[in-house]
Amino acid sequence: MSDQNKTQVRFLGIPSEHVKLLQSGAADENGQTPENITSDGSGYPCRHCLKEIANEDEVLVLSYRPFEHKQPYAESGPIFLHSESCESHHDNGEIPDNIRSQGNTLLRGYSADNRIVYGTGKTVKSEAVKQEAIKMFESDKIAYIHARSTTNNCFTCRIERA
Numbered sequence: 001m002s003d004q005n006k007t008q009v010r011f012l013g014i015p016s017e018h019v020k021l022l023q024s025g026a027a028d029e030n031g032q033t034p035e036n037i038t039s040d041g042s043g044y045p046c047r048h049c050l051k052e053i054a055n056e057d058e059v060l061v062l063s064y065r066p067f068e069h070k071q072p073y074a075e076s077g078p079i080f081l082h083s084e085s086c087e088s089h090h091d092n093g094e095i096p097d098n099i100r101s102q103g104n105t106l107l108r109g110y111s112a113d114n115r116i117v118y119g120t121g122k123t124v125k126s127e128a129v130k131q132e133a134i135k136m137f138e139s140d141k142i143a144y145i146h147a148r149s150t151t152n153n154c155f156t157c158r159i160e161r162a
């Protein structure tokens with residue numbers, strides 16, 4: 001049996017249209033201008049290209065809501081983005097850098113109407129995120145998955161069926 005018959009997944013950063021607005025000075029989820037800091041090269045993963053923001057590069061710090069509409073499950077929280085424009089993550093089905101660097105990752109399944117699918121949330125080794133997501137997608141109840149930091153709870157990326 002080849003892997004071609006199995007569900008595959010894709011890893012999605014924040015949509016480029018929204019990122020470009022934020023990089024151009026648009027207000028964040030809290031209605032505030034994103035803050036600017038300088039990366040020291042460690043622990044500043046960009047949620048657009050899904051790569052680490054290099055030492056000395058400028059970082060936007062802002063509040064982001066990874067849901068289209070406000071509703072009780074639509075959490076918002078702090079994230080980092082490159083201050084300068086960056087290329088959207090090119091998904092090749094492999095675990096992105098910003099998940100790999102976490103060590104552990106929190107995965108949580110959401111339904112098509114953007115509610116938490118209770119019982120699906122779990123902490124996994126970051127290198128196992130892809131296989132765990134594939135297992136989670138065996139449930140029809142899960143429309144998409146959010147990956148988050150286990151230590152800071154920051155939104156890391158969205159995972160969908162490929």
Ligand SMILES: [Zn+2]
Pocket residue numbers: 046047048049050051081082086087
């Ligand atoms: Zn970036």
